[in-house]
Amino acid sequence: ETGVTQSPTHLIKTRGQQVTLRCSSQSGHNTVSWYQQALGQGPQFIFQYYREEENGRGNFPPRFSGLQFPNYSSELNVNALELDDSALYLCASSFRSSGANVLTFGAGSRLTVL
Amino acid sequence: DAKTTQPTSMDCAEGRAANLPCNHSTISGNEYVYWYRQIHSQGPQYIIHGLKNNETNEMASLIITEDRKSSTLILPHATLRDTAVYYCIVSLGNTPLVFGKGTRLSVIA
Numbered sequence: 282e283t284g285v286t287q288s289p290t291h292l293i294k295t296r297g298q299q300v301t302l303r304c305s306s307q308s309g310h311n312t313v314s315w316y317q318q319a320l321g322q323g324p325q326f327i328f329q330y331y332r333e334e335e336n337g338r339g340n341f342p343p344r345f346s347g348l349q350f351p352n353y354s355s356e357l358n359v360n361a362l363e364l365d366d367s368a369l370y371l372c373a374s375s376f377r378s379s380g381a382n383v384l385t386f387g388a389g390s391r392l393t394v395l
Numbered sequence: 396d397a398k399t400t401q402p403t404s405m406d407c408a409e410g411r412a413a414n415l416p417c418n419h420s421t422i423s424g425n426e427y428v429y430w431y432r433q434i435h436s437q438g439p440q441y442i443i444h445g446l447k448n449n450e451t452n453e454m455a456s457l458i459i460t461e462d463r464k465s466s467t468l469i470l471p472h473a474t475l476r477d478t479a480v481y482y483c484i485v486s487l488g489n490t491p492l493v494f495g496k497g498t499r500l501s502v503i504a
Contacts, residue, residue, distance in 0.1 A: 285438075314491060316494075323494035323496050323497055324439065325494070326493060326494075329491055337490070337491050373439075377489060378489075379488060379489075381427045381429070382427075382486065382488055382489050382491075382492065383441055383444065384431075384439075384492060385441065386438030386439045386440070386441075388437055388438050389437075
């Protein structure tokens with residue numbers, strides 16, 4: 282079984298630009314969550330997608346948006362980049378059920394905004 | 396905000412058991428206790444979870460007190476590769492996991 286893969290692994294953007302990060306879910310998973318992790322902090326929940334619809338959102342502005350595709354892969358888009366958007370962006374997939382929510386994380390995409 | 400309290404850091408001698416405590420005094424009856432760890436520059440890795448009973452898998456054991464207000468993650472024989480930040484999370488099923496700052500475990504040779 283393949284794990285969660287994210288691309289690109291590293292990227293550098295300038296303030297005001299837009300960025301798209303991609304994530305392939307683990308086989309058999311139907312839910313994708315995105316997290317932002319600033320240096321020295323724990324991951325912060327951005328949003329979750331299930332059945333191609335946003336299904337929960339953390340305290341992030343609308344310029345953070347996402348998509349989930351029929352194959353359960355996902356994209357995170359960030360518009361009008363700010364310096365504080367520099368962080369490790371983590372994608373996690375899971376199988377939605379009535380029980381525990383066990384996430385499998387990817388290695389992350391490290392974004393630097395200059 | 397995270398619903399758990401963990402020590403900022405801990406040290407453990409290689410080969411000894413590492414016991415990582417977590418306080419979750421406001422846990423509700425249907426909330427799970429999850430443990431993840433994050434090795435430097437990698438994504439978090441799932442370790443174990445439990446609801447009411449103690450749990451054990453190939454990585455660790457999870458001991459939950461009878462009142463469920465605290466728990467302990469036990470790594471039975473810590474190795475240098477277990478050096479990481481360990482996160483204790485309390486959450487209902489299918490709700491987003493909220494990470495705190497975790498415990499930085501340093502395993503010392």
